[in-house]
Amino acid sequence: MDYTMQKRLDGEFDAVVAETTEALSEEGFGVLCDIDVEATFAEKLDEDFRQYRILGACNPGLAHEGLQEELDLGALLPCNVVVYETDDGEVVVSAVDPERLVGVTDNPDLDPISAEVSERFERVLDAL
Numbered sequence: 747m748d749y750t751m752q753k754r755l756d757g758e759f760d761a762v763v764a765e766t767t768e769a770l771s772e773e774g775f776g777v778l779c780d781i782d783v784e785a786t787f788a789e790k791l792d793e794d795f796r797q798y799r800i801l802g803a804c805n806p807g808l809a810h811e812g813l814q815e816e817l818d819l820g821a822l823l824p825c826n827v828v829v830y831e832t833d834d835g836e837v838v839v840s841a842v843d844p845e846r847l848v849g850v851t852d853n854p855d856l857d858p859i860s861a862e863v864s865e866r867f868e869r870v871l872d873a874l
Contacts, residue, residue, distance in 0.1 A: 773866040
């Protein structure tokens with residue numbers, strides 16, 4: 747089951763994270779949280795892991811609109827975008843598929859909002 751939209755890139759990891767953050771900003775998303783999974787696993791578990799960042803992206807206007815329709819939608823926010831390094835040296839940017847995610851609510855009033863977020867995420871990936 748596909749639940750993300752992805753793009754594979756050749757590039758330096760930190761540069762791709764910065765480009766992704768900028769592309770999200772261009773589409774009206776702020777990054778509310780930035781979780782460095784590699785550093786967290788090293789600190790908390792004393793385990794090595796690949797470079798892996800989870801960016802919690804939120805477009806305030808669309809989030810407000812969605813929460814007006816469904817208060818519990820906040821349990822699904824922010825929308826996560828992950829950037830990680832593959833074993834072969836590529837960098838993958840993977841965004842949650844908003845339409846699939848919001849589909850769990852069974853609220854058709856959210857469909858136009860999730861479609862809008864999906865279109866914006868596609869433009870983010872296209873910009874990379």
